[in-house]
Amino acid sequence: MKERRTRSAVPGLYDAPVTQGLEDELAALAPELKSVAELDPHHGSVALARVLHECLVRALASVSGEDKSAAQLTLANRVLALLQEHAAAGIVGARDLLAPPARRLRAVLEPVAPPAHPASPEHPTIPLSISDLLVNGPHDVSLGPEVRRELLSADRVDLLCSFLKFSGLRLVQDELRSLCARKAHDARGRARVRVLTTAYMMATERRALDELTAMGADVRVSYDTTRTRLHAKAWLFHRATGFSTGFVGSSNLSSAAMLDGLEWNVRLAAADNAALLEKFGATFEQYWEDTDTFHPYVPEQFDEAVGRARRAELAPYLFLDIEPRPHQREILDDLASERARGHRRNLVVAATGTGKTIVAALDYKRLRVELPNDRLLFVAHRREILEQSRRIFRVALRDGSFGETLVGGDRPDRWKHVFASVQSLHTDQLDAIPRDAFDVLVVDEFHHAAAQTYERLLAHFQPSVLLGLTATPERADGRSVLDHFDGRVASELRLWKALDDGLLSPFQYFGVGGAPDVSAVAWSRGRYDPRALGNVYTADHLFARRVVQEVVRRVRDVQAMRALGFCVDVAHAELMARVFTEAGIRSSAVSAATEAHERAARLNELRAGDLRCIFSVDLFNEGVDLPDVDTVLFLRPTESATVFLQQLGRGLRRNDRKECLTVLDFIGDAHRRFRFDLRFRAVVGGTRRSVQREIERGFPSLPAGCVIQLDQQAQRAVLDNIRHQVGSGVKDLVEDLRALTASGAHIDLATFLREAEVDLEDLYANGRTWTALQRAAGLGLPARGPDDDQIERAFSRILHIDDEFRLRGFRELVRAHEPPAADATSGLQRLLFMLLGYVREPFSSMATAWRALWQSPLREELRQLLEVLEDRSRRVTSPLPRELTALPLRVHATYSLDEVLAGFDERNSKGGVKRIQTGVYRCERAGTDLLFVTLEK
Incomplete structure (x- = not known):
């Protein structure tokens, strides 16, 4: 095996033992360019052990063979035997040798009286022997849930925390209560749960302290409210096994600190940071015994110290950044995509507080450039909404005089850009306004549109562009507003996305x-x-x-x-x-x-x-x-x-x-x-x-x-x-379909998905298809085609398609009455051929595949499936660079590796799609390097 190279001695500070490799590099440096000192005998053992640890990890990882674990154990025992031979008597002994086969002790349980069975507590997500950093990120372990898991196996807990809030305590109160209930105190008389906190800034809540003491925790408080004597936030989970752990970082005991993504906390493990955990424990004991600063919690004393002072409430302050935030940009892109497909009447669904009016203003700003006229009617049901919306439009358009209001006694003079209340657009007023008076109609809170006044308004005007804004597309009375948009929602800001963005x-x-x-x-x-x-x-x-x-x-x-x-x-x-x-x-x-x-x-x-x-x-x-x-x-x-x-x-x-x-x-x-x-x-x-x-x-x-x-x-x-x-998914789906068709109504795939509240991915899970579901429900269908088994398995591989160009092209192909003339030079035909499961077949058999598809009822399902995919696609794509525009691929669309190769017409020796297993491929035909990168594993 090739020897690992030693890291180069670049200029900078070091604290490393001099290895032979480093010695060779230092020999080439002038004396004034290096500073080398004798190894400190007191700390030398730790420094040398780090070198040994790094080498041991590399050596054990390099072991190969049929039974890698056994080989690693043998090597480790040889090293231990060498240490036993050369160390002082009793330092390394036979008990330190690893017992075969290679295993890891996970728990030792206390016996329980029958008929109960001993149960092991849940392990923390981070192994007990490893230190780590928690940042509460979307793909990281959050502190709150991890504290809960740590508490399940702790014998005793010490908490050092500036602020305690009930919203944070209740995330872990069941586990804390369970810990206290095992036994109030340990063998040395210490409470199972000890807490040090402060009344600084009156941020600690009495409810949290009362709950802690009620469950048996020992709580001490610093009552210095003029300055903070305690900034630290830390948990120490004591375990008699020696595998104690702790958290030290920025999180107080509050909901936001325990869960949000802007808190950093280091998880320490005694197994690899014993000295730090010992220092943590000793410092906590020092604080605990400081009776001048920390006093046993007495509710009346806490109330007296905090008094009636309350922090001043922050006055609401609206900061309007007219540059769209990421979620607003996505909505704007969705609207552009819908209009590019010819949909001029669009509904945006997004939660209250996510800036729908800002989206409308920026969308209108873009429309002013595209439309020959820019006459605007903005409709809402309250003056306050109208005036705020007009201010937003003025900022977005950088026009302080933009817009007139039609509400109460206000009447427009120019009637070009009007912000009107729905009440002002009564029947008499509507009759006086031409139906084509406005090019853009924006209706805020569109869920009211099923009401009579809104219905008259929408029936009267004929704008070039209609934009509806709402947080809730369904009314409590069950009347739908989607009829005004061909049953479509142009863009929807999902709840979890709005929460993730802090909206x-x-x-x-x-x-x-x-x-x-x-x-x-x-x-x-x-x-x-x-x-x-x-x-x-x-x-x-x-x-x-x-x-x-x-x-x-x-x-x-x-x-x-x-x-x-x-x-x-x-x-x-x-x-x-x-x-x-x-x-x-x-x-x-x-x-x-x-x-x-x-x-x-x-x-x-x-x-x-x-x-x-x-x-x-x-x-x-x-x-x-x-x-x-x-x-x-x-x-x-x-x-x-x-x-x-x-x-x-x-x-x-x-x-x-x-x-x-x-x-x-x-x-x-x-x-x-x-x-x-x-x-x-x-x-x-x-x-x-x-x-x-x-x-x-x-x-x-x-x-x-x-x-x-x-x-x-x-x-x-x-x-x-x-x-x-x-x-029992199939059974329930069949019952749903039978119920929807009981009246004799024809139900297509899109209608079934909507009415039965079924996701496309659920319907096509486990090889299911829409055609098979109809057969199971007893709906009459033509006989199966010759390649139906293969095509049915392929449908689940089509669900990722988000390229409007490809979806439309596929749909045009399959809706024809006769199969198309097979053409292996057509990129669309190559892609469809491959997606339908003919990955290993040569393109020369394309004509046979098309005949089989046209003989099968699955062709109609494919047509409906493509319509559903096209309807739900919101991806804005663009053509490839000029030299590659003839290829059936688009920038920003989603493709599998096989689809990309089929698009580039890369074939194997049998004339089918070429298969590769590398992340870099040179396509000589197109003069292009294809790079496939795993962004997230």
């Missing part, structure tokens, strides 16, 4: 088991029978009282919260309001039957803090801006993922007073057709199987700042439900 308030979601069992409640057309469901919930008064207990447990201060609770029916809402009010939490119930002025009054009371909770029935799903809401209670199984997101969204609006949104979802056994996966997929994305993995692993992939915790009972109910659906 919405982070949330802490707690799934609480023990809700009423509704597994036997009647189910029809995708939902529970409302009356039967209501009867179950209104009959269970014990559950209503348990909701109160969980709210008191999870919410920092119930007398300061502003909560919305979503109920089954009016009786259920009234029951919950009565139980909460009796418990001292003033609450009210509202529904569609409540007078509008009464609903408005209750909302104002909630905003002002006179009410603590409003329980509603199918209200506040949309169209209500409630940034003060800091708690959401799901008190019923919500069948629709859209409604779930709308209700969750009521609390996601950012507010200076809100650290995070608290979500309590009360979960019980559900009907087998109920889909728990939909609500979690709305947050984390993915498929049913990936959601199942997220739940089993504790949701490691959440947006920064967010956490989902399911208690044991809730997790069991959710996982049982999802596992059932994963295992």
